[in-house]
Amino acid sequence: MEVFILSGQSNMAGRGGVYTGPNGTKMWDGVVPEQCRVPPGAVLRLNADGSWKEATAPLHHDIDLQKVCGIGPGLPFAARLLERGGPRHIGLVPCAVGATAIDEWDTTGRLYQQMISRTKRALQTPGTRLQALLWYQGESDADTAEHAATYATKFTKLMRAVRHDLDHKDLPIFQVAITCADSVEITPYRDEVRRAQLGTELPHCYVVDAQGLELQADGLHLTPKAQVILGGRLADAYLLHSMHSSGGKYDF
Template sequence: MKSILLIGQSNMAGRGFIEDVPPIYNEHISMLRNGRWQMMAEPLNVDRHVAGVGPAASFAQAWTEDHPGESIGLIPCAEGGSSIDEWTPDGILTRHAISEARFAMETSELVGILWHQGESDSYGGRYETYKEKVCSLFNHLRGELNAPEIPIIMGELGEYLGESGFGKSAVEYKQLNEVLADVARSEEHTYLVTSKGLTANPDGIHMNAISQRKFGLRYYEAFLNRTNVVDKVDQEDGWIERTTNRERTINEEIFAQTSGLVLGETSFEEFTAFISTMKAGN
């Protein structure tokens, strides 16, 4: 199995509203939770009780479409509200991410790192020292994980920042995006994904669920082609509908029905009727 490390702050963890997009059920996508690989379900990066949809699920779904029969695991280590100063080489968040990645590497091959962070550093001139700090982090991760050429994909901060809600304070997001572009130019195996056209939740700082699905596809395009993504990708159009209409395997259907039962969306009678149908079909 291949695996991907997810790091950064809340827009990597995900705050898109779960109910705004259809769920992704795929038995070839796992998430690392409590030391086990489990079939992915969102929220997958539960850093807060308000965690929701992030970019990783659509990234992973796109990966499986290009790798039929193969599996990918997601290693969630993003922390909402974290600044770049909390991602120092000896910092708790970095140490935790490295620990989780090493644990995952016992049963998978780490093939990429997804990074999205910077809203907490988009004011007060913090962008001026950002490049040095983020490059130090990336170099440290590659060294500690013995992966000098592993691709690190960075996402731009949303163009909606600086206008409303909690995002109103991020008045220097454009300067920080310029720093990210500079990192992508100067650092090998490091790529940048545009946030062009993506929109926010009503809080003005977190990408909404539909935008996160699109963002994940852009991350995957950069990962696949080892290049910066400067515009929307072709597969964004209609992707959610196509994925929703994908025929589920028996394991995926059982997982979905079990989730519905536990969440109170399906009655026990409906669930047992489904199981009986599955057994009859076999």
């Protein structure tokens, strides 16, 4: 089973299909796109208790506990890998938590330690191999000029720590470049964060751009349709990387 870490903040945790109910509470509409459906037993997720279970939406329901989760990119990513001749058995390790800035992923903090410990737990299963980290985060660092200006340095430091602590010096990292509407007041330095992400010089780090994907009414979170597209882009990026690394061939 090939293992993938899903980490970052709310768009990785998944807010697709989440809406505000009549009493002001957040709710998920429960609609799972066809592109998120996978054959029984093909895709597992590591639950909060460290056990493997069938992967179903929402993937982060027991990880991002303070929020209502919906559709994220994880399941469409896995479905595309299966469709295009990638790994036949996939293990997803959800670790994303909404509204978290990169400082909250400091190596001494709870979020980082949870991500590392969950991944190590996943890899205790015989026959598992860690293949990549999918990272979608940065909206919370687009709030001030200082946060945006230091994003690249902090991201590089974080990812080097992940590779060190998981003993995988060339772990492929697939980073999503953030997107949000111009009307979102809490992300005035969005473009500065995007430039840092698109210009990353970290080896074996690949950027998949979310710019132009459909946003929900809040202008911040991707719709289910957009998450399906993003998951497909992440899968294609991973397969392209794998093809170049191994000389293999995939059905693009």
